[in-house]
Amino acid sequence: MEFLHSVMDFTGLHLTESFKAMICTLKGVAGVYAIIHISTGRAYVGSSANIGLRLMSHLVYGSCNPHLQNALALYGLSTFMVRLVAEFIIDPALSDEENAAKLLALEQYWLDLLFSLPAAFRYNFLPHAGSSLGYVHKEETKIQISKTLKGSTRSLETRAKISAGQSGANNHKATAVALTDLNGFIVREFLTQIDAAKYLKISKASVSLAIKRGSIVEDL
Template sequence: MIYNALLKYGHSKFSLEILEYCVTEKCLEREQYYINILKPEYNILKIAGSSLGFKHSEETIAKISTAKKGVKHPMFGKTHLAKTITKMSEAKKGAKHPMFGKARPIGAGKLTQSIIVIDLEKNIETKYNSLSEAAIALGIRHTAISLYLKNNQKKPYKSRYNLKKYKKIYLVNKFILDIIESCNKNEIKFNNNYKKEYELTKEQKESLIGMLLADAYLEKGKPTWNARLSVDHTYPLQEAYVNSLYLLFKPLVATPPAIIERKKIREQVLYIKVFILKP
């Protein structure tokens, strides 16, 4: 960008100045300070010492790829010794791993896809938490499973396995499921008499006030429908909180909390009827 600007406007339009002298340890800190204050137009990267925000052009990516292909790759024709592999593994185990004890940032990485594998020979159905886990169990590459699912193949894989995605819609917490099953046996009917007679408990009233002042909101599915109170939180980080709300407001909830995906972030949504909101 600077190179093109120099060619367009000429060197006389630019100058090089030293803004401040500082010790080496403070360089990044001071650089970030001036980036925040001056907001330089030609700084594509907004975080000092980080390449966050930078993207190679397609042409550059192709050149980098070509430069590392085949015999040009530093590991071409070579394999690590078993001893070396063990050392590499040990160097990243437990507390030595850079992510040890740290929670994965919200939205980071890709959401795993659970897989159902049906062994036609043994007549056994097994659920795996990810493509990689299923691939290891079957002794195949995970890309083979990915292609099988992507192409929506019906023919059994290797004439033996039927593979399909596992779609979880509601929570599978056993405690919650027990409550759902119990409620299904005595299904709540939100009829006029129920609406008229039901009164909020003290705990429900206090919780509603706090929720409305925080992250809950009213919404309507259609203009003619009654409003409902919606609460959604990141799943599974806030699962326990949403579960507690579900238990507290079960007499006003038509369906259990649902798990949905929005922009690669998995969220847990709870809808609460609000026809009984009384002063």
């Protein structure tokens, strides 16, 4: 993935000391990162206000993008590298929402480059960074779900947003769903609405209806 600018690369992820050094280096660093399969160049691009913690989510806890998780399970950590693509300096004079929007705009730049390539070169299946922050597209509908979140993965947010868009290289009717926090950062991605419904412990009908209406669903 030569087109992905490199501020810093990390390899040997299967080695404890190398992995710890990477997490330590990137803990508290905001910006855009990529997880790259070394031999094929296939990449996942994301952004976070704390890349170190986000990488723990990807590489240790197995959350977020299922395409990436399947590849990690199949090939192993030793075949992947992590790249800091662009560092983002949080501006204390701006609000959290404004900083988040700027970070997402930075991620969008790199996602646009990634999605200009054939699907075989990416693990991402949602082409838009944090659609809740100003990225409005015909193929996407944003909904809000207001609920008391009890799951360990979701306990930090009492409200979450879901964006849905058409995806699936092999199935044009597949619907990719992203669960984001209120700042627009993706918490978890799902291949289908059914997967999202199971994770949220609600019915698929509730997810589908909310997406269709663009409505707020309360007390789920």
